[in-house]
Amino acid sequence: MSGLSRFWRFTLVATMMAALVVAERYPHAATLIAAYTLMGLGYQLIFGHLGALALSQGAMFGVGAYATALLASTLGVGVIPVGALIAALVAAVVAVPVLRLQSHYFALATIALAAIVHLVAVNAERWTGGANGLVGFGTNLPSELSLALVAWTVAALFVAALARAMAGRWAETARLLREAPLAAEALGIDGARWRFTAFVCGSALGGLGGGIAAAAAGVVSPEATGFPLMVLCLVSVVVGGARHPMGAVLGAVLAVLLPELLRDFGGAWLLAYAIATLIVVRLAPEGLAAAIDRWRGAAQPMPPLDPLPRRPVTAKRRLAVRDAVKRFGGVEAVAGVSFEVARGEVVGLIGPNGSGKTTILNLISGLVPADEGAILLDDQALDGLGAVPRARAGLARSFQTPALPAATLAGDAVGLVAWGDAPEALAMFGLDKVAAEPCGRLAPGERRRVDLARAVATGAPFLLLDEPAAGLGDAEREVLVAALRALAAEDRAVLVIDHDIALLSRACDRLICLDRGRVIASGTPDAVRADRRVQAAYLGRAA
Amino acid sequence: MIAAQLLLNAVALGMAYALIALGxxxxxxxAGAVNFAHGDLVVLGGGVAVALAFHLAAPAWLLVPLVLLVLGAVGVLAARVAILPLVDRPPETTFVATIALAAIVEHALTLAMAGAPATVPAVAGAGAVQVLGxxxxxxxxxxLVLGGAAILLVWLLLERSWxxxxxxxxxxxxxxxxxxxxxxxxxxxxxFALSGALAGLAGLLLGHQFLVSPTQGAGYMLKAYIAVALGGWGSVPGALLAALGIGAFESLASAWVGDAWAQGALYVGVIATLALRPQGLFGEPAGRRV
Incomplete structure (x- = not known):
């Protein structure tokens, strides 16, 4: 947990001091930077860290601003946090149906929300004053210098707090959710809850900024809810650095200073800012703050993640698939499959391409719902549960394409979900030496082993491994066989898909062969390999 | 009589929206990503038409091919600047790039037009003709004629040409x-050339009735975005039908309960549709769309 580096702490304090000094002559501009910083911080959470394409942050700023203007006479200074709460409330209500939507649907839903807020601001004249907006509420709020001081103190505190919070474990969790959402789910990280929390907290920060801006301006008009403000928020966060702890501050400073500096050019500053954004996206997508870090050579090494508390292991003994059916359009990918895997055994799932192996893994881990049939842990039916509760019930899996964020260190990728023993899992796959390397720099075989170690480190007693041997060299395959046997000896159940039948024969207690969505053979490796239908399925001869 | 005219207006607006949604x-x-600048290309089409009509004193019908050409070129430029260099990057990059592009077009237009909305001359003259009374x-x-022809030509191009x-x-x-x-x-x-040309045509056609003002872009983009979400993500006929419906709904509902309620109903309807039927009204599942 490091938070801001000394350089940025100094910059933050210096910026705050400078703002407070100029606040005597330009109180509005000085306070507005703090307000935009808060709006930007919220957007960093939602868009930067969680990667949600939200376009409602400007509207949340407006909600905070209007709430402050409307309630200032009754609540006095206390109104500003109330504005933030109201924005959070609006976000929470809308988030429930909308947050499960993916990328561009979510973007649309948030634009529609923003459009509704704007319509209300313009048309509900009795409350909002319509196009003229509201004035005269400022007398109940602190003014000029004292407001600037309050605003900057709040903004600086939130910058520091967010820098602290979004380092280490939370930063890695957000990165996994952003870059590999399915893997995160299958490993038991509740993305929906994270996104909800980020959206509500981020919106609250937007509302807080809006309230402060309203107090500083002494007027609120529908402009505070408009799409241009949203674009300004997005642009300043991206230019400043969408994930850098100081990105929101830099963006806000630019958003307030640029119009002053380019005043002689009319509206040209917005044009300049938009062009700068495009350049930043193309050349320095991490933003100015990160570019400054790189230029200073200050990529500080992060300490490894603190270990998670051990999670008690379920007492369930048996994973059972009963008559599972999955259709994609007219194709029955899985056509009534039943089998069991018990703790202490390794079972190999084989079959030609397209025989339904990965689909079965997806049905078990809950990434894809089954059309018919049941998945059971002992007598507990998992049907109807999503991937996250299934992972928490004791399942974990690896993926055909290892889903590892490139910037995450191998050790952290494993440590992030290690409710079991991370060092032991790393050692089991011979990864001790590369634990401090970022996953993006690992060889394909190493990445595959990190993915496997991550599933093992969850401590889950039921492991689903999808082609763990693909891309491994001979020595690595030996490590894999030994690891599979060790897992069985640890009293875990392993279901493993692979095409290397020789390897599976050595590692597995039993093999199950699928063809066209059906089990055509199961039993000891030797028996299954000798089966005529298995040979036919693989070699394409009629059985 | 009034009902018939109202209906014609509704269908005409729907047709203009259909052109926007098609592009x-x-x-x-x-691109596999939303072009948030699309609405601003529509406005740019109107702006270019205004400028051409003013500077060249060109006859109104000549504006159509000229605007198509200019906006086609702008479409290519947009692709080169904000889409193609980013195809292999995470989706939020294109999201930001096209929003920045939208802002660039909007603010450039604001500067060029000095903030004053302008009217595009009517393509086929002003006034009305009598049809069946x-x-x-x-x-x-x-x-209706130009929009229908454009859609037909695009269909022929996509389905019948290599x-x-x-x-x-x-x-x-x-x-x-x-x-x-x-x-x-x-x-x-x-x-993107085709998409830009369609946007330009829509802007030219809408710019007579609704004026051309640099801030309209987000609104036009939103209509197309809604049409695509309701029509089923990526479905061309779905988007066309939904856009026709949205235009018609907007016209008729505005005449009935006023513009604000009509817009409000549309946005609430979109959120409700996304919440209840995330796959669109007749489209593919939206749940796992990446």
Missing amino acids: FVLALNA VAVGRQQLAI IGMRMRAVAMDRTMARAVGIPAGRYIAAT
């Missing part, structure tokens, strides 16, 4: 198209 969905399929606005008629087939192939699977030797980047740029 939007073609670009969406080609009903006074039919010439501009509405022009929108250029169109390659465009569709690239939209369907860029990697596979590349693998069989189609220069994907060039066809994405070509699709």
